[in-house]
Amino acid sequence: FMDITEHKQFESELRNRESRLRRQAATLTELARCHELLDGNPESFFRKLVQTAAETLGVERVGIWLYTSGKDRIVCHECYHLSTGERSRGAELPVSSNPTYFDELDSARFIDADDALQDARTRDFADTYLKPLGITAMLDAPIRRKGQTVGVLCHEHCGGGPRNWQPDEKAYAASLADLAAMVLEAADRVRAEADRERLARAVTQSHEAMMITDVSGKILYVNPAFERITGYSPRETLGRNPRILKSGEHDAAFYEKMWATLRSGRVWKGRMVNRRKDGTLFHADEVITPIRNEEGEIVNYVAVCRDITRELHLEQQLMQAVKLESVGRMAGGIAHDFNNLLTTILGFAQLIVDMSDPKSPIYNEAREILRAAERGAELTRQLLTLSKSRLTQIRPLDINAVVRNMHQLLRRTLGEDIELVTVLGEDIGSVRANETLLEQVIINLAVNARDAMPGGGKLSIETLAVELDERFCAQRIGVRPGRYVRLRLTDTGQGIPPEILAHVFEPFYTTKEKGRGSGLGLTTVYSIVKQLSGYIEIQSQPGRGTTVDIYLPVVPEEPEAQVEIVESRGALSRGNETVLVVEDEDTVRHLTVRMLRSLGYHVLEA
Ligand SMILES: Nc1ncnc2c1ncn2[C@@H]1O[C@H](COP(=O)(O)OP(=O)(O)OP(=O)(O)O)[C@@H](O)[C@H]1O
Ligand SMILES: [Mg+2]
Structure with a gap:
């Protein structure tokens, strides 16, 4: 006969190994398929992994340790205790505590210390780590990413003696460590994707x-x-x-x-x-x-x-408004002083004319002074429009009526070659204005249109009730949302290049030859519109004609009482009453006194 003990032993070992391998393969497949791995969720994947490893290999403690970022310490992220089913984490070991071990971890596929207390690679842990925990054998597989060891999967056997780690067990441990590396990889990928998505959302929105x-x-x-x-x-x-x-x-x-x-x-x-x-x-x-x-x-x-087109545009509008405001005030102030001087000149010249013989040379010379002073007075009157201190009668007014009344005057002003079209909006309501001021606005604009169409063309004047909304007002300075009447003058003239358009409202800015334009037309229009709490805007392009839009706020329905007073001068009347003249300007007072006296009044000066 033959001894079959050895054979039997071999057979049962073979069967053991076979069932171990089957179990290992099954658990590896299961782990590789689980969603925690695919979702890149290391924490819960590690929990599964260490428990599976402990149960499959029958090892008391299985833990996953990862290096800290400085790679000077290694920290336990998840540990499973087979006999109790407990879990722990947070244990730490400094790399300096066992350089041999950590060096080996960098290059070896695994550290298989059958007798951990004796093994050169692990025995330095003996007093501080192995003995206190009763660990006698270790099977450690490094976790590597891109060739770098980032941690280790530790199987710690606590059986009271050495353990002979089998080749299939070592291979299994190494495969598990690879899965651990994969979940870390997946976590990074998920994080990078989230980053990218966030970034993409920020950029697209x-x-x-x-x-x-x-x-x-x-x-x-x-x-x-x-x-x-x-x-x-x-x-x-x-x-x-x-x-x-x-x-x-x-x-x-x-x-x-x-x-x-x-x-x-x-x-x-x-x-x-x-x-x-x-x-x-x-x-x-x-x-x-x-x-x-x-x-x-x-x-x-x-x-x-x-x-920043809109910001720049608003900025320019603001600067323009500030400039016009200050220039206007200055011009008004100067005009006021000039007016006093001219009143004196006019008055005395008139006195000389009145007192001298029409045949004498002095009579004609005085008439010359009178004419020149009148021209000067005309100019200062225009300048005075710029200062708001002037008294004017402001009342609810129907713009359509004003335009209708001006038709004849406009026709005559424009001449034969220019077609005049008026389109008056219905139910446009009333605006707070003054007929003379409005006429001044329209005539100035019409004259400009005429001058821009020397070869003839078309001027249309339209009125329309409009509602200005927040969006419209947000683009412009000095206009508030609400109901307005829009007075629009459109010509088919030569248009205005942008570099000129930027200056047209400035006093004395003109492109016309000397003696043709004073450059006060649009300045006057601007200041009148401001005075009436309105808004003006010019759109023009060279060769495409010009459109001037003036928006005046509509007055609420209730019939409003008439406001404010006039500065009117009636025909000179004579009289013999006593008049008290109060005037701080010496020359003007002096003149007034003389004129009143010449008209027969009895005068007291103050
Ligand atoms: N409808 C328009 N078409 C083309 N250019 C215009 C028009 N309106 C105004 N301008 C330009 O704006 C400038 C300033 O106009 P503004 O009415 O203030 O002065 P002016 O017409 O030159 O002189 P004034 O009106 O005092 O006689 C004009 O010289 C002209 O270049
Ligand atoms: Mg003009």
Whole structure:
């Protein structure tokens, strides 16, 4: 016979190993498929993993340890105790406590210390770690990412003696460690995806236009705000050069300087004028940043741009309003002084005329003085319109009636070659105004239109009831939402280039030859409109005619009492009553006294 003990032993060992392998394979597959791994949730995956490992291999303690970021300590993230089913975490070991072990961990596939208290790699842990916990054998598999050891999966046998780790057990431990590495990888990927999504949401929803180009300037990405501001869709921009936005407002040196800054790796900040797809220009506050890769090379440029056209426009309007206000006040002040002087000149000249013989040379000379002084007075009167101190009669007024009454006058002013069309809106309500002031406005605008159409054309005057909303008013300075009457004059004249348009309201600004225009027309119009709490706006382009819009607030329905008084002068009357003259300006008082006396009055001076 033969001894089959050995054979039997071998057979049962084989069967054992087979069932172990089957179990190992099944648990590995199960772990590899679980959602915690795919979702990148290390915490709960580690819980499953250490328990599975302990149960499959029959090891008392299985733990996952990860290095701290400085790699000077290793911390237990999850540990399962097989006999009690307990879990623990948070234990820490300094790397310096066992350099041999940690060095080995960096290069070996596993550390299989059958007798941990004797093994050269683990025995330094004996007094501080192994003995206190009763650990006698260790099977440790490093967890590696991108070739770097980031932690370790520790199987700690507490059986009172050594344990002979089997090859299949070692392979299994190594596979589990790989799964642990995978879940860390997945967690990073999920985090990166969330970051990317957040970033993408921020960029796509950003109010500011963003554009990413490669180093040659080829556009790789534009966000929705870019399309909103420029009018170009991504399809029309990708692969092209930002040159498509060039406005022609900057010279070659401007762009060269910008590129030089960028190529040298510095951020470029500045304002530039760009052209939208529809041809209109916009002002942009722009920051362009060179983006570097990990090697430090510039690989992209990212441009962030804010459309500040509206802000600039409002700023200009504000500056214009402030300037006109102060210039107007100054002109009004000067005119007031001049008026006093002219009154004196006119008065004395009139006295000389009255007292001298019409045949004498002095009579004619005095008439000359009178004429010149009258022209001067006319000019100062116009200037006085600019100062608000003047007294005027303001009352609810029907603009349509004013326009209708002016028809004849306008026809005559415009001449035969200009067609006059009036379109008067219905139920436009009343505005607080003064007939003379409104006439002054319309006549000034009509004369300007006429002068802009030397070869003939068409002037249309329209009135319309309009409701100005928040959006309209947000774009403009000095107008509040509400009901208005819009008085619009449109001509088919030569139009106004932007550089001139910016100045038309300024006093004495004229493009007309000397003696033709005083440059006070629009200044007067502006100040009257302001005085009537209205708003004026001119739109014009060379060759496309000019449209002037004046908005005057509608007065509430209830019939309002008449307001304010006039400064009217009736025909000179004579009399013999006693008059007290009060006037602080000496010359004017002196003159008034003399004139009243010459008219027969008895005068007292004060
Ligand atoms: N309808 C228009 N079409 C073209 N240009 C205009 C028009 N209205 C005004 N302008 C321009 O604006 C300038 C200023 O106009 P404004 O009425 O203030 O002065 P003016 O007409 O030159 O002189 P004044 O009105 O005092 O006789 C004009 O010289 C002209 O260049
Ligand atoms: Mg004018």
